[in-house]
Amino acid sequence: MPDWDMVLYSPQKEREDIQTLVEKAASHGLILTKEDTEYLLAENRVLLHRSHRLAFGKNAAVMLAEKFSRSAYITKRDFLNVVTELTEFFYEMKNETQDSIGDDELIDELFDAFEHRCGGSVELTMSRLENQILRGVTDEPIGEETEDDE
Amino acid sequence: MNEITTKLPFCEEDIDKSNFTASLLAHCSANGLLTPEKEASIKNAITELFLESLEEFTSRASGSVSMKYAESIYESVLYRADVYFLHIKSFEEAVQKLIGGDFREILAEGSSLLLKDLSQTAGYYEKAASCALHVSSPEYNYAVNEAFREFSQHYSARFFAKSIVTQIDYPLLYGAAYAIPETGVLFMKRYYRSLMLENRFCSLFPGRELHELFLRYGELCHAHYGDLLFNFCELVCNQFLTRALLGRTQLGVRLCEKDFDALIARFRYSTEDDIKKAVRDAFGRFYRVIRDHSVILYLRPYTDIFAHQLCDHLRQGTVTSFLVTTHSPSVSE
Numbered sequence A: 001m002p003d004w005d006m007v008l009y010s011p012q013k014e015r016e017d018i019q020t021l022v023e024k025a026a027s028h029g030l031i032l033t034k035e036d037t038e039y040l041l042a043e044n045r046v047l048l049h050r051s052h053r054l055a056f057g058k059n060a061a062v063m064l065a066e067k068f069s070r071s072a073y074i075t076k077r078d079f080l081n082v083v084t085e086l087t088e089f090f091y092e093m094k095n096e097t098q099d100s101i102g103d104d105e106l107i108d109e110l111f112d113a114f115e116h117r118c119g120g121s122v123e124l125t126m127s128r129l130e131n132q133i134l135r136g137v138t139d140e141p142i143g144e145e146t147e148d149d150e
Numbered sequence B: 001m002n003e004i005t006t007k008l009p010f011c012e013e014d015i016d017k018s019n020f021t022a023s024l025l026a027h028c029s030a031n032g033l034l035t036p037e038k039e040a041s042i043k044n045a046i047t048e049l050f051l052e053s054l055e056e057f058t059s060r061a062s063g064s065v066s067m068k069y070a071e072s073i074y075e076s077v078l079y080r081a082d083v084y085f086l087h088i089k090s091f092e093e094a095v096q097k098l099i100g101g102d103f104r105e106i107l108a109e110g111s112s113l114l115l116k117d118l119s120q121t122a123g124y125y126e127k128a129a130s131c132a133l134h135v136s137s138p139e140y141n142y143a144v145n146e147a148f149r150e151f152s153q154h155y156s157a158r159f160f161a162k163s164i165v166t167q168i169d170y171p172l173l174y175g176a177a178y179a180i181p182e183t184g185v186l187f188m189k190r191y192y193r194s195l196m197l198e199n200r201f202c203s204l205f206p207g208r209e210l211h212e213l214f215l216r217y218g219e220l221c222h223a224h225y226g227d228l229l230f231n232f233c234e235l236v237c238n239q240f241l242t243r244a245l246l247g248r249t250q251l252g253v254r255l256c257e258k259d260f261d262a263l264i265a266r267f268r269y270s271t272e273d274d275i276k277k278a279v280r281d282a283f284g285r286f287y288r289v290i291r292d293h294s295v296i297l298y299l300r301p302y303t304d305i306f307a308h309q310l311c312d313h314l315r316q317g318t319v320t321s322f323l324v325t326t327h328s329p330s331v332s333e
Helices: A011-027 A034-050 A060-068 A076-096 A103-117 A122-135 B017-030 B036-057 B067-087 B091-100 B103-130 B138-154 B184-202 B207-220 B232-245 B257-267 B272-284 B293-316
Strands: A053-055 B064-066
Touching (some): A011 A034, A011 A060, A034 A060, A034 A076, A053 A076, A053 B067, A060 A076, A076 A103, A076 A122, A103 A122, B017 B091, B036 B067, B036 B103, B064 B067, B067 B091, B067 B103, B067 B184, B091 B103, B103 B138, B138 B184, B184 B293, B207 B232, B232 B272, B232 B293, B257 B272, B257 B293, B272 B293
Antiparallel strands (some): A053 B064
């Protein structure tokens, strides 16, 4: 297979997606600079490479950034870190589920857990989602030990 | 055919049959047979179909896919072109089509041919199964009873075209299944066509004689024949051709010690070419008995293989390890 550098997506479309992200984030009071969006794109490439994935559609980091820009828990200071961590987890889940889960579905689940069940904790969100998606465990009360923890 | 393809700087043997299109593209490109515009147009056609297949694979719900799937889907796109090119009888014509044809049309035509191949393979399988041997060989029975069902249930021409989603171990007359250069449906087509012809040939012989032959072969190998991985048709052919060489006129597989003596006496000092000619002639005398033209064409190249092996065994004095004596004498036939 030819080397596609992990991304097979039109740069024009990517620029449009970034513009949409910047506008949406701004509507939620989050101002993203050119450096911020370039950082997101660069990180996304690294994470794609690390998780052995090929991108051919909308950038997952941009989609996550768009969704999480409305979060009540994230500040401008930790926004990029949270999105990067979630992007890495996002690709991990895609691989673990053999690509059987759609992007929007996974992002909605992540946002729902982060905002409504995990109090804005990235670690807890990832742990909950991992249990939910891979093991079918749902709704563990916060702070209680699970059988796996014993 | 034009000037470019009348004197190609590479030959058919240089091309990797299991990756025909990629290999042909690489050779044409390296030898300057493709203009940069043509290369770009081919690449665009491939990428277009690849992207469409990726969207289909993820039900248009993902913007990325794991590399293992991406590779398989990409191979599946090229496989359509492989099918197209491998259906062209002349290699030069295939090169000409690559250089001058519209690659989008080649991919579309390849898809149609692939569907035809799938249906043709199903036909070969049904015919192979309808005249299957009644043997207690797990590998043979798996190939006849299970493998095709698994293939037809799970094969995906769009996303995993090169996989056969099953494991076939039973060897064919001309070699192991894994030695077949084709992949995917082309592999299955070749395998089941061969198996069909081998089964048709074997079914010309009395079942009792065959059963006796296989049991005896197992005895000589100190095992039950079902525990040995060998091609039944090869054993049948060897016995049949030996008998034909000895002048028998009826289809059968039984040989006795005296037959060996007669064989050695007759061919001990013959050259390989003499033996080849004798085997071809002997086989030719059975055309009217066999009557099945496809079977005859399929088996004909084997006569030279058999003659070569027989010649070696005659020289080394090991004919008894090559052929099988059955308990029932054949001289009195």
